[in-house]
Amino acid sequence: MAMVAxxxxxxxxxxxxxxxxxxxxxARARMQQACDSAALAGRRAMTGSSMTAANIxxxxxxxxxxxxxxxxxxxxxxxxxxxxxxxxxxxxxxxESTMPTTLMKIxxxxxxxxxxxxxxxxxxxxxxxxxxxxxxxxxxxxxxxxNGGSTTRLAALKQAVKDFYDTLGAGSDQTGRxxxxxxxxxxxxxxxxxxxxxALVGGRSGETWTYNSxxxxxxxxxxxxxxxxxxxxxxxxYRKYNSNSCRAALADAEKDSGSNRTQTQCYNWGNTAAxxxxxxxxxxxKVTYTPETYNGASPVPxxxxxxxxxxxxxxxxxxxxxxxxxxxxxxxxxxxxxxxxAVSDYIAGNSVPNPTYYASTPNDVDGQPVPAxxxxxxxxxxxxxxxxxxxxxxxxxxxxxxxxxxxNEAPTDTDTRWRPHWPEVEFTxxxxxxxxxxxxxxxxxxxxxQSRVLTSYANRTxxxxxxxxxxxxxxxxxxxxxxxxxxxxxxxxxxxLSPNGIFASNNATAPNGFNISRHIVFMTDGDMxxxxxxxxxxxxxxxxxxxxxxxxxxxxLTAIHNNRLTMLCNSIKGMGITVWVIGFRNQSEGxxxxxxxxxxxxxxxxxxxxxxxxxxxxxRDIAKNIGGLRLSQ
Numbered sequence: 076m077a078m079v080a081x082x083x084x085x086x087x088x089x090x091x092x093x094x095x096x097x098x099x100x101x102a103r104a105r106m107q108q109a110c111d112s113a114a115l116a117g118r119r120a121m122t123g124s125s126m127t128a129a130n131i132x133x134x135x136x137x138x139x140x141x142x143x144x145x146x147x148x149x150x151x152x153x154x155x156x157x158x159x160x161x162x163x164x165x166x167x168x169x170x171e172s173t174m175p176t177t178l179m180k181i182x183x184x185x186x187x188x189x190x191x192x193x194x195x196x197x198x199x200x201x202x203x204x205x206x207x208x209x210x211x212x213x214x215x216x217x218x219x220x221x222n223g224g225s226t227t228r229l230a231a232l233k234q235a236v237k238d239f240y241d242t243l244g245a246g247s248d249q250t251g252r253x254x255x256x257x258x259x260x261x262x263x264x265x266x267x268x269x270x271x272x273x274a275l276v277g278g279r280s281g282e283t284w285t286y287n288s289x290x291x292x293x294x295x296x297x298x299x300x301x302x303x304x305x306x307x308x309x310x311x312x313y314r315k316y317n318s319n320s321c322r323a324a325l326a327d328a329e330k331d332s333g334s335n336r337t338q339t340q341c342y343n344w345g346n347t348a349a350x351x352x353x354x355x356x357x358x359x360x361k362v363t364y365t366p367e368t369y370n371g372a373s374p375v376p377x378x379x380x381x382x383x384x385x386x387x388x389x390x391x392x393x394x395x396x397x398x399x400x401x402x403x404x405x406x407x408x409x410x411x412x413x414x415x416x417a418v419s420d421y422i423a424g425n426s427v428p429n430p431t432y433y434a435s436t437p438n439d440v441d442g443q444p445v446p447a448x449x450x451x452x453x454x455x456x457x458x459x460x461x462x463x464x465x466x467x468x469x470x471x472x473x474x475x476x477x478x479x480x481x482x483n484e485a486p487t488d489t490d491t492r493w494r495p496h497w498p499e500v501e502f503t504x505x506x507x508x509x510x511x512x513x514x515x516x517x518x519x520x521x522x523x524x525q526s527r528v529l530t531s532y533a534n535r536t537x538x539x540x541x542x543x544x545x546x547x548x549x550x551x552x553x554x555x556x557x558x559x560x561x562x563x564x565x566x567x568x569x570x571x572l573s574p575n576g577i578f579a580s581n582n583a584t585a586p587n588g589f590n591i592s593r594h595i596v597f598m599t600d601g602d603m604x605x606x607x608x609x610x611x612x613x614x615x616x617x618x619x620x621x622x623x624x625x626x627x628x629x630x631x632l633t634a635i636h637n638n639r640l641t642m643l644c645n646s647i648k649g650m651g652i653t654v655w656v657i658g659f660r661n662q663s664e665g666x667x668x669x670x671x672x673x674x675x676x677x678x679x680x681x682x683x684x685x686x687x688x689x690x691x692x693x694x695r696d697i698a699k700n701i702g703g704l705r706l707s708q
Contacts, residue, residue, distance in 0.1 A: 238695050
């Protein structure tokens with residue numbers, strides 16, 4: 076009994092300590108769960124580079140739900156929720172409190188301390204993201220901002236892209252590199268200045284490319300006379316030549332032996348319509364007839380006189396394809412067709428004389444001005460393709476001669492190299508200029524904002540090495556212009572992202588040696604709209620017929636481009652690239668068409684947004700799915 080009595084005190088301490096420590100352990104575990112959920116919720120709620128008051132409030136909701144005040148009789152406390160100092164994209168949560176003891180009170184221990192800490196961040200690994208962005212003319216139209224007001228679609232897109240960056244973050248070469256690239260598109264893409272010159276026609280000195288254009292030709296206006304008889308009994312013939320030499324005589328067949336012509340006959344003969352032989356751009360001979368005086372006197376005899384002959388003049392003008400006036404040449408003529416122009420200086424970015432500008436004829440047939448000098452904006456015409464692809468052709472693989480749809484094929488010859496888009500030299504066969512203000516504003520001819528290769532950005536406001544502007548400045552500079560050709564945007568987004576194509580040296584590996592996750596985020600506000608009269612990546616379809624025959628109707632042409640898009644998307648997904656698609660327009664316009672939906676990696680990778688605020692949320696959601704939220708402590 077004495078021994079038991081003596082043991083009661085230490086036994087009570089042991090039992091009381093165990094009981095209170097168990098209670099403290101359960102309380103701390105529950106508090107840690109609340110901390111973790113708050114950190115995750117706070118990081119998921121973030122749309123900027125650091126936590127806002129709203130983000131903190133969201134995190135606090137999760138903490139309080141999982142650990143209400145006074146749980147396990149804990150004292151009141153306020154958890155500390157903040158962006159981690161020095162690493163603001165990481166959410167840091169900590170909490171401290173106390174709980175009362177039970178049996179341990181008799182030993183002077185009235186409370187037990189509790190404390191927890193946790194952090195949450197996006198664990199992204201190495202991630203390359205290409206933003207393929209519809210910047211066509213319709214993006215300048217308005218849409219609901221989701222808060223009772225309105226904004227332009229392009230303004231909404233700019234904010235959504237910035238929100239994407241703020242959600243995914245900057246990354247680092249050590250913990251996981253993140254790079255962002257941009258491919259604005261319309262009827263072509265502005266990628267020329269990102270390509271090595273060897274990938275372009277014109278990369279070798281003196282190279283030319285063919286355009287639907289115009290050129291000036293000159294006609295010899297120096298009359299050369301020939302012998303052939305007296306004016307009273309025979310015809311004196313005159314002929315004009317391309318050189319200063321004159322034939323000594325004209326063959327009898329070239330003379331008119333008619334005589335005794337009446338005045339009426341003479342004038343009918345003289346007014347005969349001109350005839351042409353030959354075809355442009357080769358020599359064309361033009362024969363005209365001019366009424367002459369009667370034996371050097373005027374007028375020609377009346378119808379009652381048959382004793383005299385009417386003198387005839389035959390004029391033959393030979394069309395010459397020279398570009399510079401020669402001595403004795405005066406009359407200018409403009410002809411329209413397919414002509415080759417030197418492009419080496421043009422693709423170098425130099426201001427070059429416009430080969431279709433003539434001081435004597437500075438405007439087109441409609442009075443639209445043609446510029447005297449031009450500088451390449453950077454847009455391209457695609458390399459050679461297969462124009463037998465139809466709207467129903469198999470999309471399982473890319474035809475061997477469809478070089479444009481082959482993402483990784485090296486540019487080694489004229490068929491596989493890209494050509495400069497040169498709108499300032501393009502004309503219709505009737506002489507209309509294809510780069511006038513009305514055609515540009517109408518979207519028939521456009522060069523979108525310059526693309527940007529994959530680049531790491533420490534933040535949105537600092538200009539990274541190798542670029543000439545910051546993330547924000549680049550996005551703010553996007554403009555809305557042109558028509559909707561989804562296939563050209565998707566094609567070049569993949570080229571800029573691929574580890575095996577012309578950018579393989581930049582894309583194949585990351586500095587830390589880890590694998591790279593590759594994503595295309597494709598945003599559009601419209602469906603494919605191809606037109607014969609557009610001058611874009613495939614030239615001037617109405618005359619060039621590179622994608623289909625020149626007689627193809629616009630609806631059929633659109634269907635062909637959609638099938639080519641499907642073919643291309645299948646190829647891109649086969650490369651292991653994840654494709655996200657976002658449609659953005661008024662709900663009354665309906666969802667984007669099936670070819671774009673099918674381009675996404677899965678049905679979970681495409682979505683619609685009908686307001687500006689929803690668009691930003693969709694971009695943030697994709698960034699969160701790409702990033703992979705996790706607890707880091």
